[in-house]
Structures are given as C-alpha cells and as structure tokens.
Amino acid sequence: xxxxxxxxxxxxxxxxxxxxxxxxxxxxxxxxxxxxxxxxxxxxxxxxxxxxxxxxxxxxxxxxxxxxxxxxxxxxxxxxxxxxxxxxxxxxxxxxxxxxxxxxxxxxxxxxxxxxxxxxxxxxxxxxxxxxxxxxxxxxxxxxxxxxxxxxxxxxxxxxxxxxxxxxxxxxxxxxxxxxxxxxxxxxxxxxxxxxxxxxxxxxxxxxxxxxxxxxxxxxxxxxxxxxxxxxxxxxxxxxxxxxxxxxxxxxxxxxxxxxxxxxxxxxxxxxxxxxxxxxxxxxxxxxxxxxxxxxxxxxxxxxxxxxxxxxxxxxxxxxxxxxxxxxxxxxxxxxxxxxxxxxxxxxxxxxxxxxxxxxxxxxxxxxxxxxxxxxxxxxxxxxxxxxxxxxxxxxxxxxxxxxxxxxxxxxxxxxxxxxxxxxxxxxxxxxxxxxxxxxxxxxxxxxxxxxxxxxxxxxxxxxxxxxxxxxxxxxxxxx
Numbered sequence: 001x002x003x004x005x006x007x008x009x010x011x012x013x014x015x016x017x018x019x020x021x022x023x024x025x026x027x028x029x030x031x032x033x034x035x036x037x038x039x040x041x042x043x044x045x046x047x048x049x050x051x052x053x054x055x056x057x058x059x060x061x062x063x064x065x066x067x068x069x070x071x072x073x074x075x076x077x078x079x080x081x082x083x084x085x086x087x088x089x090x091x092x093x094x095x096x097x098x099x100x101x102x103x104x105x106x107x108x109x110x111x112x113x114x115x116x117x118x119x120x121x122x123x124x125x126x127x128x129x130x131x132x133x134x135x136x137x138x139x140x141x142x143x144x145x146x147x148x149x150x151x152x153x154x155x156x157x158x159x160x161x162x163x164x165x166x167x168x169x170x171x172x173x174x175x176x177x178x179x180x181x182x183x184x185x186x187x188x189x190x191x192x193x194x195x196x197x198x199x200x201x202x203x204x205x206x207x208x209x210x211x212x213x214x215x216x217x218x219x220x221x222x223x224x225x226x227x228x229x230x231x232x233x234x235x236x237x238x239x240x241x242x243x244x245x246x247x248x249x250x251x252x253x254x255x256x257x258x259x260x261x262x263x264x265x266x267x268x269x270x271x272x273x274x275x276x277x278x279x280x281x282x283x284x285x286x287x288x289x290x291x292x293x294x295x296x297x298x299x300x301x302x303x304x305x306x307x308x309x310x311x312x313x314x315x316x317x318x319x320x321x322x323x324x325x326x327x328x329x330x331x332x333x334x335x336x337x338x339x340x341x342x343x344x345x346x347x348x349x350x351x352x353x354x355x356x357x358x359x360x361x362x363x364x365x366x367x368x369x370x371x372x373x374x375x376x377x378x379x380x381x382x383x384x385x386x387x388x389x390x391x392x393x394x395x396x397x398x399x400x401x402x403x404x405x406x407x408x409x410x411x412x413x414x415x416x417x418x419x420x421x422x423x424x425x426x427x428x429x430x431x432x433x434x435x436x437x438x439x440x441x442x443x444x445x446x447x448x449x450x451x452x453x454x455x456x457x458x459x460x461x462x463x464x465x466x467x468x469x470x471x472x473x474x475x476x477x478x479x480x
Contacts, residue, residue: 051101156177412460
C-alpha cells in the first residue's frame with residue numbers, strides 16, 4: 001500500500017529534510033503589510049471569505065463582525081478599503097461568525113451566507129442571512145415571507161457550498177451546534193432545507209466542514225465535529241452515505257476545528273488535514289479504501305487551533321500549511337516531497353498574543369503572490385492582520401480559475417497540475433474549514449526546472465477537461 005511504503009522511508013526523510021536546502025526556510029518568511037488596510041480598528045471578528053462581491057472581476061475579502069459591521073475589503077490604489085455600506089450587509093446587531101459564498105440561483109454571481117451565532121449552542125436569537133443582489137442592492141432571501149419558516153435558529157459555526165448534483169447549482173451545508181444540520185437549496189426564490197430528505201440532519205457539535213473530490217468523483221463532504229465523531233459523506237449522485245467508520249476518520253475522542261483539503265504527497269489525491277482543539281492534529285491520507293493518519297509529531301502536537309490553510313505562499317512549488325491559533329503562536333510547515341513536513345521558523349506572523357479566529361488567502365492585488373488575512377476576536381478586540389511572503393528569489397506561477405456553465409466559480413472542483421516533477425491536485429475551496437473560505441482559484445508556484453505538461457480540471461460532476469499551458473505567470477479562467 002502507498003502509505004505503508006512511505007512510512008518505511010519516514011525516518012530517513014525527516015532527517016534528510018533537516019539538511020535539505022529549501023529556498024524559503026529563512027526566519028523572515030512573512031512581511032506584515034497590515035498598514036494597507038485603510039481603517040483597521042480593534043474589533044471582534046471571526047470568519048473570512050473571498051468572493052467578487054461587486055461583480056467587477058476582482059475578489060474581495062469578506063470579514064464577519066461579531067457585534068461589529070461585516071466588511072468587504074477591496075484592493076484599490078494600493079489599499080484595502082471597505083466598499084459596502086448597506087446596512088443589510090454591515091448587519092451590526094447580529095453576531096456573525098461563519099461565511100461562505102457561491103451561486104445558488106444560476107445567475108453567474110455568488111450569493112453570500114452569513115451564519116450568526118449569539119449563543120454557544122442550541123437555540124439562538126438572531127437568524128442567519130443569505131444575501132443576494134438584484135439591481136445593485138442586497139436583499140436577504142430569508143426575509144421573503146415564504147422563507148421565514150426555514151430560518152436557521154440554531155447556533156452554528158461553519159457553512160460550506162456543495163454542488164451535490166454536479167449541475168452547477170449549489171446549496172449551503174450549515175454545521176450547527178446542538179441542533180440539526182441544515183442544507184439549503186433554492187427553488188424559485190423558495191429556500192428548502194433538504195437535510196432531512198438527504199438524511200444528513202444530524203444533531204452534533206458541528207464545527208468545520210469541507211467539500212470536494214475526497215472519495216468519489218462527485219462532491220463529498222467531510223465534517224469535523226466537537227464532542228463526537230466526524231462525518232464523511234460520500235456523494236452518490238446527489239444523495240449521501242455516511243462512511244466515517246469505514247474510512248477511519250471518525251476521531252471521536254477529539255474536538256474538531258480547522259480543516260482543509262491538501263495533496264500532501266503531490267500524487268494527484270486530496271488528503272484531509274483535520275486539526276483538533278487542544279488535541280492531536282491529523283493528516284488523513286487515503287490508502288486504498290481507508291485513511292491513515294500520517295501527521296508527524298511536531299505537526300500533531302496539541303494547540304488552540306482555529307483555521308488551517310494549505311497554500312504556496314512563496315511560489316517555490318512546495319505548499320505550506322499555516323496553522324492559526326488563538327492565544328498561542330501560529331505555526332507554518334512546508335510540505336516537502338513524500339509528505340514530509342518541515343517546520344518553518346517564522347517571526348513575522350507568529351502572533352504570540354494573537355486572538356486568531358479565522359484566516360483566508362487570496363492574491364488580492366493580482367501580483368501573483370498570495371496575501372494572508374487573519375481575523376481576531378472571541379476573547380478580546382484586535383485589528384486585522386495582513387501578511388505576504390517576503391520573497392527574496394522570484395519564482396514563476398500559474399493560477400487556474402474554473403468557472404461552471406453559468407459563469408460562477410466552480411467551488412468544489414479539483415485542479416491537477418501535471419509536470420516533469422510532480423502531479424499536484426488542489427481544490428477550488430468551497431468553504432468553511434472553520435468559519436472561512438479561500439479564493440476560488442488554484443494557485444501553483446512552480447519549482448526550478450519545472451515544465452508543465454498539462455493541467456486537468458475535474459468538475460463537480462466528475463467530468464474532466466485537460467488544458468495545455470502555453471504561458472505562465474498569469475491567471476487562466478476556464479469555463480465548463
């Protein structure tokens with residue numbers, strides 16, 4: 001089996017990695033560019049999403065406010081500025097925690113789900129919002145009279161977009177805490193909770209959830225839970241079968257938090273990076289018909305974890321895993337070949353006293369280098385932080401942005417780069433590894449001497465499209 005073979009090499013590789021020259025293993029990995037945020041006062045923030053909120057072709061950071069206004073930060077003239085002033089979007093009264101965006105009405109533009117939580121678990125006072133935009137103004141789909149019976153009035157944590165039928169029409173899976181999971185789909189402006197019919201309306205301590213090609217050619221769902229087993233839902237052409245026990249990812253004695261999908265072996269297979277609150281962090285790698293936890297000791301040691309992000313921050317062709325902690329220093333690991341993780345000694349971005357709640361990445365200024373936005377809150381007010389790799393040596397890159405047949409981001413699709421050096425898969429982030437959602441782009445830094453043979457997009461319906469790449473250092477949009 002693949003993972004067993006890798007384990008035989010593990011001790012040698014981890015020792016070898018200590019002397020392996022990695023271009024970005026310097027202490028000054030990040031630089032702090034928070035000064036470009038025009039208004040950055042101390043506040044309680046939680047989740048972050050990345051979407052094109054004003055339909056101008058550029059993405060914005062959507063930052064939730066917990067008793068503070070939600071923000072839409074757009075890069076304008078070298079600064080990050082809040083561009084939305086509508087009260088229904090700012091929503092100062094409700095306590096917003098999770099956020100995700102996707103197209104649920106087939107108009108080619110993403111709607112934004114704001115998950116509000118004014119209590120720890122169970123019944124809550126403030127309902128969620130689902131914002132659509134018509135004639136340049138936002139309105140809440142939950143405020144339509146016919147939809148008021150479908151309001152989510154249970155405390156939740158995360159929300160993720162799922163194209164369960166593979167037809168480009170998304171629904172929102174809402175991970176509630178102390179109440180049933182919700183799964184909202186739209187039919188002629190009528191919001192329908194499909195969770196009972198799909199038999200995924202389980203009552204649990206819902207925390208994080210991700211969606212993508214995990215164990216099937218359709219959009220599967222992995223949900224990390226607190227005080228109970230995780231869920232792994234295999235998508236059977238629109239219905240779901242729960243298989244966490246069969247695949248050994250239940251982790252029932254831990255408390256799930258930050259989760260992401262990452263190809264840690266550069267083999268063209270998405271693995272599950274699943275962290276736990278003050279517990280052992282996991283990397284579940286698929287080995288035949290089950291997952292094996294291959295996390296190394298320095299990675300799996302317990303922390304007060306929030307968000308986990310897998311991305312190539314410095315464009316050297318090796319992804320990093322960023323671990324955002326609350327009240328403890330953040331951590332950064334570089335993913336070497338064969339699944340070996342090398343801890344990077346960072347200084348900027350450690351945030352020893354940071355109260356990190358959520359984080360997201362995007363090439364917000366369109367220069368080919370990812371920015372990392374970190375939100376803070378929960379136990380104290382702090383401003384936002386914005387970081388960028390302090391690159392000493394320039395590398396090439398390629399960015400692939402799949403769009404579905406309606407022209408909206410194909411969240412949950414998989415993009416695989418095939419080169420002379422690796423076969424590397426990335427998911428188009430569907431949301432809420434914990435409260436957050438990354439940009440809907442597959443960003444690949446390119447290694448020295450790397451030649452791209454092809455790029456393959458696997459759409460949410462399982463179909464594949466192969467691309468020949470003639471130019472690099474650009475973003476390529478591909479419509480289904």
